[in-house]
Amino acid sequence: METQNKIALVTGGSRGLGKNAALKIAAKGIGVIVTYQSKKEEAEDTVNEIKQFGVQAAALQLNVADTKTFDAFFVEVKTILKSVFDAEKFDFLINNAGIGIHASFAETTEEQFDTLVNIQFKGAFFLTQKALSLLNDGGGIINISTGLARFALPGYAAYASMKGAMETLTRYQAKELGSRGIKANIVAPGAIETDFGGGVVRDNEQVNAGIASNTALGRVGLPDDIGGVVAFLCTEDARWINAQRIEASGGMFL
Numbered sequence: 001m002e003t004q005n006k007i008a009l010v011t012g013g014s015r016g017l018g019k020n021a022a023l024k025i026a027a028k029g030i031g032v033i034v035t036y037q038s039k040k041e042e043a044e045d046t047v048n049e050i051k052q053f054g055v056q057a058a059a060l061q062l063n064v065a066d067t068k069t070f071d072a073f074f075v076e077v078k079t080i081l082k083s084v085f086d087a088e089k090f091d092f093l094i095n096n097a098g099i100g101i102h103a104s105f106a107e108t109t110e111e112q113f114d115t116l117v118n119i120q121f122k123g124a125f126f127l128t129q130k131a132l133s134l135l136n137d138g139g140g141i142i143n144i145s146t147g148l149a150r151f152a153l154p155g156y157a158a159y160a161s162m163k164g165a166m167e168t169l170t171r172y173q174a175k176e177l178g179s180r181g182i183k184a185n186i187v188a189p190g191a192i193e194t195d196f197g198g199g200v201v202r203d204n205e206q207v208n209a210g211i212a213s214n215t216a217l218g219r220v221g222l223p224d225d226i227g228g229v230v231a232f233l234c235t236e237d238a239r240w241i242n243a244q245r246i247e248a249s250g251g252m253f254l
């Protein structure tokens with residue numbers, strides 16, 4: 001298989017979209033390192049599920065908001081690559097870890113803004129920069145945006161702006177890393193039923209129905225709707241897709 005001996009690093013792989021992407025990537029025969037922030041047991045469950053696909057897997061703790069820890073994190077990654085995967089480098093970085101904060105533009109505090117920017121933009125920016133020396137030429141970066149960067153819903157000014165910044169960054173990464181054969185793309189999910197934002201999309205019937213009625217395919221998204229898109233971008237079939245924003249929203253707010 002062309003994906004054999006490839007390795008992906010998925011941030012926020014303990015649950016939600018990151019976990020789903022990690023499993024779909026593993027199903028393609030690609031080894032996976034997942035990171036978690038606080039949910040170690042969930043990350044270990046993910047690792048055990050990944051191994052059922054016959055590939056190697058490992059979990060590492062990482063707070064993407066804490067850039068000072070990134071050097072030490074990549075020392076750990078290097079050790080794990082050697083000990084678990086018998087490899088020096090990895091092939092795909094999936095910048096998925098993230099949180100949402102719901103606040104109107106008028107009421108967003110500086111503290112909320114800083115929390116979001118540190119996780120959603122600064123963290124992904126510098127984590128990827130520090131990953132470059134461990135990323136194989138010919139590999140890929142897959143960032144995660146949101147439908148909210150295309151359409152505007154009240155309450156997401158700061159969050160969606162940072163995802164918009166990630167979309168711009170993705171094009172710069174593609175431009176500057178293309179000489180190494182490294183592709184950069186960004187997947188933009190619509191509203192998906194996960195723990196995200198306190199699980200509001202999944203647990204609040206009114207919100208769920210409202211989104212479904214504004215989605216061409218008539219329902220809210222599930223993690224299973226997204227992971228396969230990320231996994232596809234890790235395959236040879238996707239080798240010519242570069243610098244793209246790929247929305248997977250079932251057709252939200254068309």
Ligand SMILES: NC(=O)c1ccc[n+]([C@@H]2O[C@H](COP(=O)([O-])OP(=O)(O)OC[C@H]3O[C@@H](n4cnc5c(N)ncnc54)[C@H](OP(=O)(O)O)[C@@H]3O)[C@@H](O)[C@H]2O)c1
Pocket residue numbers: 011012013014015016017018035036037038039040042062063064065095096097098099100119144145146147188189190191192193194195196197201
């Ligand atoms: N769900 C949606 O509707 C939706 C739509 C569009 C885009 N997205 C984006 O998709 C990504 C994943 O969201 P999700 O729905 O899967 O959320 P989720 O179910 O809440 O999972 C969040 C994941 O990110 C990790 N994480 C959170 N803060 C972190 C930090 N500071 N450092 C490192 N890891 C951190 C969590 O780790 P622990 O488990 O250890 O806490 C967890 O693995 C996010 O970037 C989000 O913005 C989500």
